[in-house]
Amino acid sequence: MRSRSHICAAAVLGALIVAAPVHAKTFRWASQGDVLSFDPYSQNESFNNTFNSYVYESLVMYDKKYDVVPQLALKWEQVTPTQWRFHLRPNVKFQEGEALTADDVVFSIHRQLSKRSMMKSYLAGVTDAKKVDDLTVDILTAGPAPVLLRQLTDVRIMSKAWCEKHNVVEVQDYVAKEETYAVGHANGTGPYVLKSREPDVKTVLEANPHWWGKLEGNVTEIVYTPIKSAATRTAALLSGEVDFVLDPPLQDLPKLKSDPNIKVVEGEESRTIFIGMDQKSDELKYSNVKGKNPFKDIRVRQALYAAIDIETIKRTLMRGLSVPTGELITHQVYGYFPAANKRPAFDVNKAKSLLKEAGYPNGFEVTLDCPNDRYINDALICQALTSMWAKIGLTVKLDAMPKAQYFAKINKLDTSLYMLGWAVATFDAQDALLNLVHTRNDKGAGEYNDGSYSNPKIDALIDAMSSEADVNKRLGMIHDALMMHTQDVAHLMLHQQIIPWAMRKNIAVTHSADNRLRMWWVHVNDANGKQ
Amino acid sequence: MTAFILRRVLQAVVVMLVVALVAFSLFQYVGDPVQLMMGQFATPEDRIRLTHELGLDQPFWVQFYHFIVNAVHGQFGVSLRIGKPVSVLLAQRIPATLELSVCAAILALVVGIPAGVYSGLRPNSWLARTALSLSLLGVSLPTFLIGILLILVFAVKLNFLPAFGRGEVVSLGGWTTGLLTPSGLRSLILPTITLGLFQLTLIMRLVRSEMLEVLRTDYIKFARARGLRDRAINFGHALKNTLVPVITITGLQLGSIIAFSIITEQVFQWPGMGLLFIQAVSYVDIPVMAAYLCLIALVFVTINLIVDLLYYVVDPRLRIDRPGSAGG
Numbered sequence: 001m002r003s004r005s006h007i008c009a010a011a012v013l014g015a016l017i018v019a020a021p022v023h024a025k026t027f028r029w030a031s032q033g034d035v036l037s038f039d040p041y042s043q044n045e046s047f048n049n050t051f052n053s054y055v056y057e058s059l060v061m062y063d064k065k066y067d068v069v070p071q072l073a074l075k076w077e078q079v080t081p082t083q084w085r086f087h088l089r090p091n092v093k094f095q096e097g098e099a100l101t102a103d104d105v106v107f108s109i110h111r112q113l114s115k116r117s118m119m120k121s122y123l124a125g126v127t128d129a130k131k132v133d134d135l136t137v138d139i140l141t142a143g144p145a146p147v148l149l150r151q152l153t154d155v156r157i158m159s160k161a162w163c164e165k166h167n168v169v170e171v172q173d174y175v176a177k178e179e180t181y182a183v184g185h186a187n188g189t190g191p192y193v194l195k196s197r198e199p200d201v202k203t204v205l206e207a208n209p210h211w212w213g214k215l216e217g218n219v220t221e222i223v224y225t226p227i228k229s230a231a232t233r234t235a236a237l238l239s240g241e242v243d244f245v246l247d248p249p250l251q252d253l254p255k256l257k258s259d260p261n262i263k264v265v266e267g268e269e270s271r272t273i274f275i276g277m278d279q280k281s282d283e284l285k286y287s288n289v290k291g292k293n294p295f296k297d298i299r300v301r302q303a304l305y306a307a308i309d310i311e312t313i314k315r316t317l318m319r320g321l322s323v324p325t326g327e328l329i330t331h332q333v334y335g336y337f338p339a340a341n342k343r344p345a346f347d348v349n350k351a352k353s354l355l356k357e358a359g360y361p362n363g364f365e366v367t368l369d370c371p372n373d374r375y376i377n378d379a380l381i382c383q384a385l386t387s388m389w390a391k392i393g394l395t396v397k398l399d400a401m402p403k404a405q406y407f408a409k410i411n412k413l414d415t416s417l418y419m420l421g422w423a424v425a426t427f428d429a430q431d432a433l434l435n436l437v438h439t440r441n442d443k444g445a446g447e448y449n450d451g452s453y454s455n456p457k458i459d460a461l462i463d464a465m466s467s468e469a470d471v472n473k474r475l476g477m478i479h480d481a482l483m484m485h486t487q488d489v490a491h492l493m494l495h496q497q498i499i500p501w502a503m504r505k506n507i508a509v510t511h512s513a514d515n516r517l518r519m520w521w522v523h524v525n526d527a528n529g530k531q
Numbered sequence: 532m533t534a535f536i537l538r539r540v541l542q543a544v545v546v547m548l549v550v551a552l553v554a555f556s557l558f559q560y561v562g563d564p565v566q567l568m569m570g571q572f573a574t575p576e577d578r579i580r581l582t583h584e585l586g587l588d589q590p591f592w593v594q595f596y597h598f599i600v601n602a603v604h605g606q607f608g609v610s611l612r613i614g615k616p617v618s619v620l621l622a623q624r625i626p627a628t629l630e631l632s633v634c635a636a637i638l639a640l641v642v643g644i645p646a647g648v649y650s651g652l653r654p655n656s657w658l659a660r661t662a663l664s665l666s667l668l669g670v671s672l673p674t675f676l677i678g679i680l681l682i683l684v685f686a687v688k689l690n691f692l693p694a695f696g697r698g699e700v701v702s703l704g705g706w707t708t709g710l711l712t713p714s715g716l717r718s719l720i721l722p723t724i725t726l727g728l729f730q731l732t733l734i735m736r737l738v739r740s741e742m743l744e745v746l747r748t749d750y751i752k753f754a755r756a757r758g759l760r761d762r763a764i765n766f767g768h769a770l771k772n773t774l775v776p777v778i779t780i781t782g783l784q785l786g787s788i789i790a791f792s793i794i795t796e797q798v799f800q801w802p803g804m805g806l807l808f809i810q811a812v813s814y815v816d817i818p819v820m821a822a823y824l825c826l827i828a829l830v831f832v833t834i835n836l837i838v839d840l841l842y843y844v845v846d847p848r849l850r851i852d853r854p855g856s857a858g859g
Contacts, residue, residue, distance in 0.1 A: 034810070036613055036614070118568055120574070121573055121574070174581075200806055201696065227695055228809060229797050229798050235683060236686075236695055239690055241694055241695070404564075404567060404814070406562075411566070444575070
């Protein structure tokens with residue numbers, strides 16, 4: 001009897017030890033916007049995708065160096081150039097108990113490819129998915145798909161049974177009158193479970209006790225609060241009401257850095273900011289030059305480029321938080337070519353003489369379109385550019401507007417001179433080249449080539465690289481294309497943004513070049529600095 | 532009377548239609564929601580399909596007609612930003628906005644009237660002078676600045692009131708209230724002051740000047756001559772006569788408190804309708820913007836109607852002399 005009660009006591013004690021998490025660590029954080037939807041395919045917005053990745057997982061994920069590593073798939077091979085085979089991790093369960101099988105993966109890929117999915121672009125080139133056995137799936141592509149694995153990092157896996165049960169096999173229809181179950185409920189395989197959600201108030205996630213993996217960080221509860229007003233966000237961090245702010249306003253950084261309880265972690269974002277020019281129209285829409293298009297002349301493009309005093313922009317407007325660049329992509333992106341990272345020296349006289357050679361000794365008038373709420377200090381940078389170009393005789397009118405109107409305008413090619421920023425979602429140069437540099441066609445190329453730049457040689461290289469299976473050959477093509485882009489002054493490159501994240505002293509995070517906070521690497525330490 | 536009400540209601544309907552029309556014509560310029568929903572990499576076909584499904588490719592008048600028909604049926608569609616029905620979203624947000632607005636109005640009345648009375652009675656005392664100069668600040672400082680200053684002092688420096696949010700709320704049959712929890716009450720303090728300060732100073736200055744005026748009148752002098760006590764004169768006779776314009780102003784201001792709580796709600800991340808609207812604007816969430824603007828128009832139209840009716844009831848001259856043009 002006695003020994004039995006001992007065993008009982010030991011069992012209870014053991015259960016207590018197992019049940020009690022090491023230390024409940026709550027991580028409270030804020031940024032400007034809210035989570036939009038927990039249906040992972042119903043919106044394609046970077047912050048929403050990040051938040052969904054806490055609950056839903058993909059076949060593969062990025063490690064800290066942006067290399068692709070296993071997540072729900074343990075290993076994979078290419079059976080034929082257009083057939084990839086993925087072997088799933090066994091014994092993975094969804095949060096509501098369903099076991100993960102090949103059916104779920106096939107279902108998820110079909111759902112993401114379905115008519116109303118907003119995330120189809122992540123499966124560009126994928127034609128179908130087929131179950132081989134319970135833990136093996138084949139993904140079929142139209143041609144060789146060198147970037148497939150990187151695309152799959154944002155293809156989240158849902159449970160087929162759960163979707164069928166809750167009538168969310170179809171992605172939400174925004175014309176319908178009702179919300180769907182998946183908007184406010186989630187059932188993934190990931191490290192965190194959705195606990196509660198109040199739009200614009202707060203969203204709470206808890207650690208998933210049955211998760212297959214082991215957290216590198218120690219956050220057991222996530223409390224996310226959107227705080228729209230920048231000053232309030234800073235105040236909430238200073239007063240200790242939140243632990244972390246994803247987007248602290250630049251003007252508050254000195255104050256935050258001087259506070260002994262706050263630290264600011266700065267990291268380079270994989271985004272470049274640049275100016276595009278209409279290089280196709282026979283006459284610029286917004287200019288006083290009639291009958292010809294000055295931007296078709298490389299000397300004019302070179303003149304505008306040489307007139308940009310990028311170091312001054314860095315020092316004054318960006319408060320040091322930028323890396324001037326001459327290349328379309330940044331060093332975090334696969335295919336980066338140091339030799340192509342060349343920008344002309346700042347030289348007003350050279351710029352003037354180039355303009356004169358090109359036949360515009362007195363300059364000309366043109367309108368610069370610019371967003372005012374998209375990139376860091378976007379409108380201010382444009383303003384600085386207009387005065388820099390004024391020094392070589394140009395009269396540049398600035399038209400700055402909110403992003404919601406801006407992108408609709410420039411995507412219609414309704415612009416002569418415009419600002420754009422590009423972060424390569426797949427961390428592969430092909431993506432940027434295809435969208436920004438390739439001649440626009442009806443097959444989706446050149447979708448953001450809003451200046452209609454066109455160079456048949458680069459087009460040929462991009463077309464070839466998207467079906468090249470030989471890694472080295474493909475890298476060579478990328479390098480050649482990037483070099484041509486630089487030499488031809490296809491865009492006037494400005495800089496790479498540096499993104500500051502602000503947090504309390506006891507928080508440790510891993511900064512990401514895609515501005516995504518990866519929760520599984522976050523540490524909340526005790527106030528005295530220990531974990 | 533019935534004819535009067537009918538005419539006013541008809542006018543109200545016309546006003547609502549005009550507001551809807553103006554709002555709708557503005558939506559042509561706010562941008563493209565499809566771009567924000569689908570992100571950078573969507574194919575042109577997908578964009579065209581969604582634009583078509585949302586009806587954004589239809590001519591303005593067709594879109595407007597569909598909106599009116601749906602609105603009459605109580606259908607405002609689904610938020611493009613968070614995928615929930617707009618009517619549900621607005622219903623969820625109304626308690627927060629109303630609670631804040633009513634608290635701000637009460638604060639304005641409870642502090643503004645006594646302060647106005649006092650500074651009217653003793654216009655030369657230092658307290659009255661201080662209150663008057665402080666009220667100048669209240670009138671002239673913009674709301675967001677007051678909000679941020681309060682946050683800086685009470686949340687960051689002194690650290691005893693929350694900088695944002697509504698605290699813990701209790702749900703009573705669909706109505707959420709922060710009045711029943713300590714954290715909810717604490718969260719209410721700073722936004723209430725921010726939102727109510729302007730009205731407070733307005734009421735104070737109004738009561739003060741009315742009091743000064745009334746105290747000079749003959750009937751107050753006669754009351755004094757009769758030997759009535761100060762208390763009875765000041766509050767029984769003087770204050771009562773100052774309240775007519777105060778009530779009018781307060782009634783009209785309640786509408787603007789509700790409508791202009793947008794800024795306070797944004798500064799304090801107060802989850803009311805104003806915040807919903809601001810978020811909707813930056814996301815081009817047209818269904819939410821349209822419904823919100825119509826709702827606010829409805830609030831103003833209703834308050835105006837009630838005020839008109841009150842005039843009609845209070846002022847007998849309107850009824851007898853000019854039955855047709857009452858309240859004009």
